[in-house]
Amino acid sequence: MVRGLRGGAAERGKGEVTLDADFAAVVDTSKLHVFLTAHDEHHLHVAKRDASGFAVTAAPSTTAAALGKKASDISGTFSYRVVAKRKDVAAPRLAKFAMPQEVKAATPLVVPTLPKDEKKPAPPPVPEPPTVDKKGQGQG
Numbered sequence: 001m002v003r004g005l006r007g008g009a010a011e012r013g014k015g016e017v018t019l020d021a022d023f024a025a026v027v028d029t030s031k032l033h034v035f036l037t038a039h040d041e042h043h044l045h046v047a048k049r050d051a052s053g054f055a056v057t058a059a060p061s062t063t064a065a066a067l068g069k070k071a072s073d074i075s076g077t078f079s080y081r082v083v084a085k086r087k088d089v090a091a092p093r094l095a096k097f098a099m100p101q102e103v104k105a106a107t108p109l110v111v112p113t114l115p116k117d118e119k120k121p122a123p124p125p126v127p128e129p130p131t132v133d134k135k136g137q138g139q140g
Helices: 021-026 062-066
Strands: 002-010 014-018 033-038 042-050 053-060 076-084
Touching: 033 042, 033 053, 053 076
Parallel strands: none
Antiparallel strands: 002 076, 014 053, 033 076, 042 053
16 A cells, blocks of 8 residues: 655645646546645545546534525635555455364473583682782792
8 A cells, every 4th residue: 555645735626636646646536545634624525636646625503504605605714534455466255264173382491401420620729829029029
């Protein structure tokens, strides 16, 4: 899936959006999904879609309609998101597959142990530190 997020405008209740050429070049434009978000108090819907873009139509909100506003009176901005499948991917969505009947258990890890009769050699003795007399001279 490829997504594009942009903004648009509706003047007199209508707006046209042209898809970015780079976006349209990599997606299947025959099956676009367009999601609209109005920035003003009006209702939007996608009136038409084609390979070059889509048209948006605005309708007055219930409050605006009660005040006598018509679709041709509406101007405002909106955001949109376009979602489409890539042209170069032909994989089916959520393809079914068969689960394996038997799952083999993993081979347990074996840790080798040392024979009990082996003894470790004793560490070498630590030498005595040299002593120092009152004059700061070392004595051995």
